[in-house]
Amino acid sequence: MQISIYSLLVILGCGLVTWLPRIIPFLMVRKMRIPQIILDFLSYVPLCILTALLVQSLMIYQPDRWPTLHYQYALATIPTVISAIITKNLMWIVIVGMVAMALIRLFLIYPE
Amino acid sequence: MQGTINSSLIISPKRQLFSIIKKRRKLQIRSIMNHSFKEGVTDCIPTLLGYIGIGIAAGIIGKASNLSILEVTLLAIMVYAGAAQFIITGLIAMSAPITAIIFTVFLVNLRHLLMSMTVAPYFKRFSLLNNIAIGSLLTDETFAVAVNAITKKKSINAHWMQGLNLTAYVAWILSCIVGAVLGNWLPDPYQFGFDYSLIAMFVGLLYLQLISDKTHSIRRNFSIMLIVTILVIFFMRYMVPELALLLATIIGCLTGVIIQKCK
Numbered sequence: 220m221q222i223s224i225y226s227l228l229v230i231l232g233c234g235l236v237t238w239l240p241r242i243i244p245f246l247m248v249r250k251m252r253i254p255q256i257i258l259d260f261l262s263y264v265p266l267c268i269l270t271a272l273l274v275q276s277l278m279i280y281q282p283d284r285w286p287t288l289h290y291q292y293a294l295a296t297i298p299t300v301i302s303a304i305i306t307k308n309l310m311w312i313v314i315v316g317m318v319a320m321a322l323i324r325l326f327l328i329y330p331e
Numbered sequence: 332m333q334g335t336i337n338s339s340l341i342i343s344p345k346r347q348l349f350s351i352i353k354k355r356r357k358l359q360i361r362s363i364m365n366h367s368f369k370e371g372v373t374d375c376i377p378t379l380l381g382y383i384g385i386g387i388a389a390g391i392i393g394k395a396s397n398l399s400i401l402e403v404t405l406l407a408i409m410v411y412a413g414a415a416q417f418i419i420t421g422l423i424a425m426s427a428p429i430t431a432i433i434f435t436v437f438l439v440n441l442r443h444l445l446m447s448m449t450v451a452p453y454f455k456r457f458s459l460l461n462n463i464a465i466g467s468l469l470t471d472e473t474f475a476v477a478v479n480a481i482t483k484k485k486s487i488n489a490h491w492m493q494g495l496n497l498t499a500y501v502a503w504i505l506s507c508i509v510g511a512v513l514g515n516w517l518p519d520p521y522q523f524g525f526d527y528s529l530i531a532m533f534v535g536l537l538y539l540q541l542i543s544d545k546t547h548s549i550r551r552n553f554s555i556m557l558i559v560t561i562l563v564i565f566f567m568r569y570m571v572p573e574l575a576l577l578l579a580t581i582i583g584c585l586t587g588v589i590i591q592k593c594k
Contacts, residue, residue, distance in 0.1 A: 221399050221401070222399060222401050222402050222405070225423075225426070225429065226398070226402050226423055227405075228429050229419060229422075229423060229429055229432050229433070230402065230405050230406055230409050230410065230419075231409065232429060232432070232433040232436075233406075233409070233410050233415065233419055233432065233433055233436040234409030234410050236433055236434075236436055236437035236440065237410050237411070237412055237415060237436060237437075237440040237443070238467060240437075240440060240441055240443045240444035240447065241443045241444075241447055241466045241467055241469050242447070242462075242463050242466035242467055243444070243447070243466075244444060244447035244448040244451045244466070245447060245451045245454070245462040245463060245465065245466040246459075246462070246463075247451070248448075248451040248452050248455055249455060249459070249462070253452065256588065257448075258452075259587075259588050259591060260584045260585070260587075260588050261445075261448055261449045261584070262546060262547070262587075263547075263555065263583060263584040263587035263588070264445050264446065264448075264449045264580065264584055265449065265474075265475065265478040265482075265540050266537075266540060266541070266544070266547075266552055266555060266556065266583075266587075267555065267559050267579070267580040267583035267584050267587075268442065268445065268446065268471070268474075268576070268580045269475060269533060269536055269537040269540060270537060270555075270556045270559040270560060270563075270583070271559050271562075271563050271575075271576040271579045271580050271583070272471060272533050272576065273530065273533040273534060273537055274559070274560045274563040274564065275563055275567070275572045275573075275575065275576050276529065276530045276533065277530065278563070278564060278567060278572075280567055280571070280572045283568075283569075284568070285564075285567075285568050286564060286567040286568065286572075292527060292530055295524070295527050295530075295531075296530070296534060299530075299531045299534045299535075300534055300538070303534055303535050303538040303539075304538070307538075307539065307542070308377075309377035309378070309476075309532065309535045309536070309539070310376065310377040312377075312531055312532070312534060312535035312538075313377050313378075313380055313381070313528050313531045313532055313535065315531070316524070316527050316528060316530065316531025316532075316534065317380070317523070317524035317525065317527055317528050317531060318524065319524070319527075320524030320526070320527035320531075321523050321524035323524075324524065
């Protein structure tokens with residue numbers, strides 16, 4: 220159990236700059252009314268951020284090169300989407316996705 | 332003299348009834364609070380597998396990069412953000428300058444500003460302390476679950492959100508510690524499709540968001556999704572994925588507003 224001053228400073232600093240953007244909007248909305256244009260903008264945040272999170276995790280990042288598609292993840296996404304349409308239940312979607320991924324690894328990776 | 336004392340001691344029936352109603356309402360409110368906190372905990376369960384898988388991975392990688400268990404734990408408690416923790420671990424291992432690490436993490440985590448701005452208005456009626464607590468523990472996943480509940484017009488309140496947030500927070504910290512302590516003995520968390528649980532969750536949350544969104548037309552939503560997809564891939568050519576995500580989201584939202592204004 221040891222910690223250097225260097226990593227302590229890094230952790231505290233990173234903690235602070237992560238915390239502030241998280242709480243500042245919660246303090247701001249109490250003090251002022253948000254203009255309609257900002258509300259319109261924010262109404263697209265869930266759709267855009269979820270799409271971006273999904274696309275980003277389906278791609279493999281390589282510095283200074285075009286990202287490539289993670290084929291196994293992309294393949295597992297097909298049954299996952301189908302299960303989403305059928306069940307509309309998050310728990311089932313996650314279970315189907317994980318099982319699909321495990322099966323893909325089992326059948327596509329090991330025979331090689 | 333005596334009469335006045337007596338009259339102040341005797342509680343009129345009307346007042347008695349009022350105090351009973353008040354007491355009952357207090358109990359009712361408390362039971363609603365408990366109920367919604369528990370509901371928040373339950374609503375968090377589908378997302379837990381993602382937290383556990385990634386948290387263990389973050390712990391293992393932290394330990395492998397020569398961070399102490401204390402450092403891994405503090406990172407989970409203070410920073411509480413998956414991608415950022417991986418990045419910090421990598422930069423600490425390289426002994427990068429402190430200011431450079433902090434600035435990188437600030438940019439990578441700036442998306443929280445957008446997420447907090449989106450959900451904050453729904454918790455305005457609750458206390459300041461409640462609001463700070465909700466904001467402090469907001470993550471991609473709890474944000475998505477909350478937004479989903481809001482679009483479905485489910486009555487959400489601060490206690491539900493605390494239940495959701497705290498469950499995720501505790502699961503994350505414990506997973507990071509387990510990863511750091513037992514790392515060498517655990518099976519690879521990427522086996523059994525654990526790593527995919529996070530992506531499956533994004534698929535599910537995105538789909539649920541799409542079908543419950545009544546304010547925008549499905550056609551507009553699809554075109555914005557297409558634009559965001561292209562932008563993320565394009566920006567990932569030139570910058571780290573988290574920045575690509577932030578920029579693509581901002582431009583995607585702006586596009587939505589512009590389409591709306593042009594109609």
